[in-house]
Amino acid sequence: MIRAVLPGMRERRSGHVINFASVAGLVPYPSLGDYCATKFAVEGLSECLALEVARLGIRVTLVEPSGFRTDWAGRSANETRAEIADYAATAGATRRELRELSGRQPGDPVRAADAILRAAESPTPPLHLLLGKDALRLGREKLEALRKDFTAWEAVTIGADFPANS
Numbered sequence: 001m002i003r004a005v006l007p008g009m010r011e012r013r014s015g016h017v018i019n020f021a022s023v024a025g026l027v028p029y030p031s032l033g034d035y036c037a038t039k040f041a042v043e044g045l046s047e048c049l050a051l052e053v054a055r056l057g058i059r060v061t062l063v064e065p066s067g068f069r070t071d072w073a074g075r076s077a078n079e080t081r082a083e084i085a086d087y088a089a090t091a092g093a094t095r096r097e098l099r100e101l102s103g104r105q106p107g108d109p110v111r112a113a114d115a116i117l118r119a120a121e122s123p124t125p126p127l128h129l130l131l132g133k134d135a136l137r138l139g140r141e142k143l144e145a146l147r148k149d150f151t152a153w154e155a156v157t158i159g160a161d162f163p164a165n166s
Helices: 002-012 033-056 085-101 109-121 133-152 154-159
Strands: 015-020 058-065 128-131
Touching: 002 015, 002 033, 002 058, 015 033, 015 109, 033 058, 058 109, 058 133, 109 128, 128 133, 133 154
Parallel strands: 015 058, 058 128
Antiparallel strands: none
């Protein structure tokens, strides 16, 4: 789809690509490795695209919702029937929690659509549009975890630039 619309956007020197990812593209979840991997891929694609097309007047926004009242975790979710005991407290717990919340997620799809339209109409739309309190909380937690890792390993990271014998 992006390849189909970009030529016209380049010609007009304007446009807005809105890609749907998930907070799972920023924050991993046990039992959702395949899902998270696809969302991480959408994140990378969109961030690269944003760098490539910004000077052409084309904007890119990643919509990253948390739990919304859809059938995502209900009957549309395909999962294995077998549960491995070693993963019961991680992947198994996540799968059970998602099933229990299905249809009762806090996010309102109508309000999400309004937020997406507001971003699309904004003269300065965000690259990352986190939707829902959980998405915002999880995104901030991810930022803090990255900051802690970067700070804790700063000396090793900087030292990696130098030859071993210097």
